[in-house]
């Protein structure tokens with residue numbers, strides 16, 4: 001099992017099928033908090049759903065080498081990070097992330113993402129990582145800005161969530177910007 005130690009009791013692990021129950025429990029505990037912004041957290045109701053989610057991550061990992069990971073804190077699932085498919089024409093991917101309500105507000109996601117961004121930029125030599133958040137998702141946008149992503153603009157009514165068209169704030173980080181950030 002791949003484990004990356006983030007320090008202070010936190011670790012990243014590639015999501016594997018034996019963690020389906022832990023994932024389902026985590027989502028159940030945080031359904032309202034996560035479901036406000038992410039449709040899949042509302043839809044995941046059964047162990048089979050959780051396994052399907054993890055399988056999708058493992059399939060993507062086999063295809064493009066970008067893992068979907070769980071964030072663990074003191075042995076309990078605390079959140080996760082995923083990547084969207086790679087656009088090979090422009091060497092670009094997109095990143096998504098979530099935390100449990102109990103562990104928000106202490107910098108865990110910022111730390112976890114700093115580590116995970118090494119995958120696209122350092123291991124796969126991609127040129128761009130995009131990130132999109134509901135314009136009203138202030139905490140998610142703050143994470144993007146804290147990590148040095150550049151705000152590109154708003155894609156109006158470009159996403160459907162809970163039967164409503166949502167405006168998405170879009171951000172990106174380019175490889176040369178990532179390298180410059182590593183030097184500070």
Ligand SMILES: CC(C)(COP(=O)(O)OP(=O)(O)OC[C@H]1O[C@@H](n2cnc3c(N)ncnc32)[C@H](O)[C@@H]1OP(=O)(O)O)[C@@H](O)C(=O)NCCC(=O)NCCS
Nearest residue numbers: 034037097098099104105106107108109110132133139140
């Ligand atoms: C988006 C989400 C992961 C952000 O969580 P978060 O806890 O704000 O992010 P971090 O773990 O990086 O913590 C940052 C907070 O910890 C504080 N913090 C404390 N120590 C810190 C440190 N060493 N480094 C950075 N931040 C630190 C920051 O000041 C910030 O708090 P503030 O916004 O009140 O100033 C979380 O809100 C979430 O999961 N939401 C639901 C799902 C979701 O929206 N996902 C994104 C979809 S686009």
